[in-house]
Amino acid sequence: MNDTKKIAVGIVGASGYGGVQLVRLLWEHPQVEITYLGGNESAGKDFAELYPHFGHRFHYKIEPIDVEMIAQRCQVVFLSLPHGLAYKIAPQLLEKGLQVLDLSADYRFSDLNTYSTAYNVERDDEETASNAVYGLPELYQSLIKNTSLVGCPGCYPTASLLAIAPLLKQGLILPESLIIDAKSGTSGGGRKSKVNLLLAEADNTLSPYGVAGHRHTPEIEAICTHLAGVDMRVQFTPHLIPMVRGMLTTVYATLRDPGLVGDDLITIYNAFYRSSPFVRILPNGVYPQTKWTAGTNLCYIGIEVDPRTDRVIVMSAIDNLMKGQAAQAVQCLNIMRGWEETLGLPEIAFYP
Amino acid sequence: MNDTKKIAVGIVGASGYGGVQLVRLLWEHPQVEITYLGGNESAGKDFAELYPHFGHRFHYKIEPIDVEMIAQRCQVVFLSLPHGLAYKIAPQLLEKGLQVLDLSADYRFSDLNTYSTAYNVERDDEETASNAVYGLPELYQSLIKNTSLVGCPGCYPTASLLAIAPLLKQGLILPESLIIDAKSGTSGGGRKSKVNLLLAEADNTLSPYGVAGHRHTPEIEAICTHLAGVDMRVQFTPHLIPMVRGMLTTVYATLRDPGLVGDDLITIYNAFYRSSPFVRILPNGVYPQTKWTAGTNLCYIGIEVDPRTDRVIVMSAIDNLMKGQAAQAVQCLNIMRGWEETLGLPEIAFYP
Amino acid sequence: MNDTKKIAVGIVGASGYGGVQLVRLLWEHPQVEITYLGGNESAGKDFAELYPHFGHRFHYKIEPIDVEMIAQRCQVVFLSLPHGLAYKIAPQLLEKGLQVLDLSADYRFSDLNTYSTAYNVERDDEETASNAVYGLPELYQSLIKNTSLVGCPGCYPTASLLAIAPLLKQGLILPESLIIDAKSGTSGGGRKSKVNLLLAEADNTLSPYGVAGHRHTPEIEAICTHLAGVDMRVQFTPHLIPMVRGMLTTVYATLRDPGLVGDDLITIYNAFYRSSPFVRILPNGVYPQTKWTAGTNLCYIGIEVDPRTDRVIVMSAIDNLMKGQAAQAVQCLNIMRGWEETLGLPEIAFYP
Amino acid sequence: MNDTKKIAVGIVGASGYGGVQLVRLLWEHPQVEITYLGGNESAGKDFAELYPHFGHRFHYKIEPIDVEMIAQRCQVVFLSLPHGLAYKIAPQLLEKGLQVLDLSADYRFSDLNTYSTAYNVERDDEETASNAVYGLPELYQSLIKNTSLVGCPGCYPTASLLAIAPLLKQGLILPESLIIDAKSGTSGGGRKSKVNLLLAEADNTLSPYGVAGHRHTPEIEAICTHLAGVDMRVQFTPHLIPMVRGMLTTVYATLRDPGLVGDDLITIYNAFYRSSPFVRILPNGVYPQTKWTAGTNLCYIGIEVDPRTDRVIVMSAIDNLMKGQAAQAVQCLNIMRGWEETLGLPEIAFYP
Structure with a gap:
């Protein structure tokens, strides 16, 4: 393939951590060319x-x-802005024929x-919003393939x-029993100067x-709720961990069928x-x-069943800035364009 | 008070992290004198x-x-050894009139x-064991006051x-609903050379x-079970956090009475x-x-009620080597000797 | 001693890291009572x-x-403000009879x-400044004892x-050969929201x-220059280290007399x-x-001589917020008041 | 290119940090296939x-x-063993026609x-050793191109x-003035269980x-000595930094010509x-x-001249496990095989 066939891609909000990951990934992506970086301040x-x-x-x-x-220069645009800004430009970008990943x-x-309740922002773009697809490819791949507007999930979700x-x-579980105890590195707070995210404050502590x-x-x-087909109330508790990147969730739920053992669930998950x-189910007894x-x-998932309590404990690990943010958006782009889903996306970490 | 009235104290297992905290604390304790440090290797x-x-x-x-x-030199002895060693010498030390904190x-x-099931050690000292008191002063102060043998709790408990x-x-809660998601710094693993506790392995990660x-x-x-008066099964999941010291537990439980609000529970806890x-209940909306x-x-405790799920979430923070280990043992000693409970124990952290 | 004899002490600039250390130390200091905390924002x-x-x-x-x-409430006042503010109030405080530690x-x-060249601030308080004593007790103890105004040194100096x-x-050394390679934890940057001091930026890196x-x-x-009696030009390079507290300097200098060995210097330093x-010279082969x-x-000092290069390498370690800031100021106060120099100052670290 | 043309590569000592980097890099390298992993324990x-x-x-x-x-399976072999083992097998591997990177x-x-003086190992393979090339491509590229045995440099060198x-x-400098103050993450100590490299010991400290x-x-x-053409004595001081990866050296030397300014040296370095x-010289005033x-x-280099002291200060940053170990060895392989020097080697970091 030669360069003339590469897709022109723009990044709005390039200065933050989401932006710099996107720049890093798209710069080496074999099918795209970065043609625009945008920002406010x-x-x-x-x-x-x-x-x-x-x-x-x-x-x-x-x-x-x-x-x-943006419309003149790009075929695809990633919006990596704080909440409440994307909806002001996405409708126009879509109208001009761009694919938008927010x-x-x-x-x-x-x-x-x-x-609006959660983010305290009034909206008037119901129609655009109703056409948006939730950009979690493991669950909504076929919808992503056929949309022009993807709303990429946050790292915790x-x-x-x-x-x-x-x-x-x-x-498999009692819906009301679901508890998510989540732990995140501090880069999730963005490249913003906040006292509580200073190394001196956030290192060697946990809260x-x-x-x-x-x-x-x-x-x-x-x-x-969409997955279960019943109305769901979830207990969700995030914690700030003294590390740069990375997110772990420890999920607790009560099994409907207490006869299920860990290997059953590993089979089901596989x-x-x-x-x-990008999802890798770990063998019995190995935790992410x-x-x-x-x-x-990547997302690594470990599963344990406690026969004493009839609970399943599921643990998932991701890089909050990659699968939790920028790399997942690129994964969505790959799907939208009909490319190999893994194109340009790292699949093995450097360790340690 | 002059030095001749100081109590002679020994530490068996002085080389580990528990040992060095004990040495540090007892060295400055106004009522004791260290007269013996013991170790194997x-x-x-x-x-x-x-x-x-x-x-x-x-x-x-x-x-x-x-x-x-030890008996010649000490009136009190702290045993800070790996599991399965203390019970071999504690009975003799008690017989010789020493106070023993294990x-x-x-x-x-x-x-x-x-x-024996948990630690895979066969024991033949039932009588001694039956006289031991669980060294959590906030719950068993009067028993600690009157015993010669304290079994100090682990940091997670x-x-x-x-x-x-x-x-x-x-x-206040449904017993079967209790889940403890616990997070600990790596010093809990002791001063032992283990690959998984190397900085290169354990830093910038979470598992x-x-x-x-x-x-x-x-x-x-x-x-x-003892506290509730009913048989309890607890879901407990520990996590290794990339920091030296510190432990946080996030406890989830379903309230019997969904009408209780956070302030009610803060009142009850206070x-x-x-x-x-040493226990400090935090105001509404402040987490430890x-x-x-x-x-x-110290132990800081924050409390939140989620009216959407009828759950209480309690969060507690301690220093795993202090309240979770050595300082709590000194607190027990203070009680056993009839001294001020806080004697020689730091009450404000250096921050940050 | 009863409380009525305690000295009334104020802290101006209590909200920063210097302030919180002072509060922590003075709160437990047996001879003082905190009577005032001041701040701007x-x-x-x-x-x-x-x-x-x-x-x-x-x-x-x-x-x-x-x-x-401040003058009504305090006998002694610590000024823990950014550069260029203390000189605006110190002369008046001194005039009103207070002892001032800046x-x-x-x-x-x-x-x-x-x-003025270094800090870009014009000054008109020459007389006050000329009466100030440099608050490094190991070098200027007798001057500190007899002054009302101490200018406490920075952590690097x-x-x-x-x-x-x-x-x-x-x-002992050739003056022009002196090189100081210094390394500091990020708390030296203060409790100010700066992007480069975020954990996400400053952790797992070095610069x-x-x-x-x-x-x-x-x-x-x-x-x-004052110590050597000759004009000194020093090479000084600070580095930011991914840790909260702590400072290490590695000093290089060429010995005048290449016959000196490490033990000679250890003797001289002792x-x-x-x-x-508070200064502890380490044995041969042990580095701080x-x-x-x-x-x-405390300040730990290790000394090595390299006979191959005729250089001495001296390494010193301090807590940048304690000996490098707040605790040293309290040490100065102890001297000014004629108290035991070590009063209220911790002398053994909690390790690890 | 199809797979049948790929070069068969083995890694001896695959379990350590050098090994795992090699596996990670070679696994994605477009011209090689891993055909053997070897180890002792x-x-x-x-x-x-x-x-x-x-x-x-x-x-x-x-x-x-x-x-x-190894000889049957591999055309090229990387030896990633502790010192004193490679020389026992390298001569035989070379004799069988393999290319060896130690x-x-x-x-x-x-x-x-x-x-032998530095490593306390007696050797009898002078002839083999005399044919080895020092694997620092920026200095010895043409020699590396024509050898079958590369001795890859350590991270500090x-x-x-x-x-x-x-x-x-x-x-440009006075040879006797050279001082290297070096700082390394703890992964340089390898995946070996050593107490001083535990997170609990090595985090939040510096020595x-x-x-x-x-x-x-x-x-x-x-x-x-080889580069300067005169006998060189170097002052070298390593420090352990509380981070996983990364190495910085701060080099001090006195300029022969005190008229040189920073921009002159930047021009010379460029x-x-x-x-x-892989070497990137930073603009004036930017430090790595x-x-x-x-x-x-990559290696980033920053340069500063201090006209007050006539010294140049050069600062270089690398990833100790990559340019300082495994990736540099792959760079040597690329050169030995006549491939593009950058093949299969990452050139932009993920930040933060």
Whole structure:
């Protein structure tokens, strides 16, 4: 294939951690060419001023966010902006024929009331939103293939839903018993100067936050409800972990059939994810480590059944900035374009 | 008070992390004098060879473990040995009139069958074991006051039980709903050369272990059963966190009375721990950080109720080597000797 | 001693890391009582709002910075403000009879031109500045004893000067050969939200900064010049280390007398610091670790001579927030008041 | 190209960190096929037992180290063994026509006396050793192209020599003034259970080691002497940094010509490394961060001149396991086989 056939891709919001992952991945992606980087506060700066390690090969300037310019330069655009901004430009970009992958919360909800309650933003783009597809390829691959607008899931919902989906789809658990205890590295907080994310504050410590009220809860619940076919209320507790990248969820649920053993569930999970190249079910007795996923689009899942309590414990690990954010968006792009799902996406971590 | 009235104290197993905390605390304790440090492999070495920062003021040699010698030199002895060793010398030490505080699992179980199953050690000291008191002062203060043998709790049971006790004692939760998701720094693994605890392996990653089968589970269950008055089965999942010290437990349970709100429970917890100087119940909406406990004997507890799920979420933070190990043993000693409970124990962390 | 004899002490700039260390240390200091906490942006807040782990015993509000109020309430005041603010209030506080310990750069320079060049602040308080004493007790104890105004050294100068002083005072090295390679934990950057100090940025990486032009260089040079009696130019390179606390300097210098061996220098250093309870010279072949100093006012010094190159390598470790900042200021206070130099200052770290 | 043309490659010592990097890199290298993994203690185990994240795609067993078997299966072999083992099998492997890349110290020295003194191993393979080429491609590319035996440099010499080489080759500095202050992540200590490399010991601390006597010193000196054409004595001080990967050297030297400014040296360095795709000279005022190199074969170099002291300070950053070990060996293989030098080697880090 020669370069003239490459797809022109833009990234809006290139200065954040989502942006820099996208730049890194798309720069080496064999089928795309980056033709635009956009930002608000960072407009006018060289990308290498923000990330000097890109300085020798990569000579892009961050440009203002201008719909006309984006439409002229790009066939596909990734929106990596804070919540409440994407919906202001996505409809116009779609109208001009672009494919849009939004990494914010704006297009993750089929019910905009849920979104507005959680994010405190009034919306008037119901029609656009109703056409958006939830960008979790392991669950919605065929929809992603046929859409122009993907609302890419957050990192917590990705890790949680991959751990839970087979249980819900197969009706294996009591719905009201579902508890997700989630742990995330601090890069999930973004490249924003916040005191609580300083190394001096966040290193050598551990704390929960957003208990019983985190904004990712309604997102998880909406998809769980869709998967289970019954209304779901989920207990979700995130924790901040003293590490840069990585996310682990520990999921607890009570089995409907207490006769199921770990190997049964491993079989079910392997079957469920048999066409999902990035999900790796671990053998009995092996539990996931987030480090195995660093810099990859992988999700490792370990499963344990406790016959004393009739509970299943499912543990999933991802890289919050990759499968939890940028790499998953590229995976969606691969599917939308009909390319190999794994194209340009790392599949083995550097260890240690 | 002059020095001649100080109590002579020995530490068996001084070379490990439990040992070095004990040395540090007892060295500055106003009522005791360290008169003996003992060890197996480390016998014959200067303590400062193992911990050079003690080298300028503290000139102790680690001596062989000899019951006669200990009895001649000490009135009180702390046993900080791996499981399955303390019970071989504790009965003789008690017979010679010493007070014994054991930091291993050997004297934590009133039912030795439970111990033998969990630790795979056969025991023949039922009588001694039946006189041992579980060294969690917030629950068993009056028993500790009147015993000569304390089996000090492990770090996971300490953090878990302090979070749970008021719920169980007051019958506030459905017993079968109890889930403890626990997170610990790597110092809990001791000063032993294990590949999985290397910085290169354990830093920047996160993983569960011992899922549905960790050895601390029966210890937690035994005390829970005692507190609740009904047979308890507990879901307990420990995780290894990339930090040196600190432990957090996130406890989930279903409330019997869904009308209870967070402030009710905060009131109940404050009342329950009103005489416990080391337990600090946090205000509504504040959750504990392990860093607040570093180098202290404190336990911070945060409480949240989720009215959507009728669950209470209790979060407790301790320093796993202090309240979870050595400092709690010193707290027990203070009680056994009739001293102020807080004597010689740090109460405010250095932050950050 | 009863409480009525305690000295009333205020802290201006209580919200930062220097402030919280001072609060922590002075709260337990047997001879002082905290009577005032002041701040600018934080004025009006409860101290426990900023540092919730203080919330149970310590009920102070941060008040506006008001010279009259401070003078009414305090006998001694610590100024823990950014550079360029202390000099605006110190003269008035001194006039009202207070003892002033300034932790900023404002009173570290006997030559205000050097200060003005380095900090870009014009000054008009020459007279006050000329009466200030440099608060490094190991070098200037007798001056500190007799002053009302101490300019406490920065962390880099403290670690550097303690490593170098015996060499310069004894004329043991070629002055132009002095190189200081310094390494600091990120808490030295303060409790300010800066992107480069985020855990996500600063963890798992290492970088130099301020090469050949760091603001601490003139401070180090001024004292070196004073100690050596000749004009000194020092090569100083700081590095940011992925840890919260701790500072290490590795000092290189060429020996005048290549016949000196390591043991000679160890003898010289031990003699030099024989009356300095916080400086600990390590035995031959043992090098300092910053962790040994965490939470203490100690400085560990290791010395090596390389006969192949005729160089001496001196390594010093301190806690940058303690001996490098707050605890050293308390040490100065102890000296100013004629108390035991070590009063209220931790002397053994909790390890690990 | 189809698979039948791929080169058959073996890795002896696959279980360590060098081994796992080699497996990771060669597995994705377009021109090679891994046909053998060998080990001593790990023989008989599945590779995925040691590194479970390889478990889903990669099904290799570690086999005993057998020269005949290696020769039958491989055209090229990487030896990633502890020092003193490679020289026992390399001569036979070479005799059988294999190309050998040794990652240990065994073939880094043209003078075996220097090796024997530093590593305390007697050798009898002078002829083989005299044919070995030092595997630093930026300095010895043409020799590497024409040899069958490469002795790959250690991480410290790689980082140090890349920083120093232009200065020495151009005769820009006073030879006796050279000081290297080096800082390394703990993975450099290998996947061996050592107490001092435990996270609990090595995290949140910093310490020097091997001062004035580290084994990498003679290796650095031998190459420096070769580059400078005069006998060189180097001051080299390594430090252990609380991070997994990464190495930074801060090099100090006195300029012969004090009129040189930073931009002059940047020009000289850029010219020197103009054909070196993995060396990146930073613009004036930008200093390297080790994180920029993580998971890549890059070396970033920053340069500063201090006109006050007539010194140049050169700072170089690499990933100690990549450019400092495994990736550099693959770079050598690329050169030996006449492939593109960058083939299969990552060139942009994932950040943060």
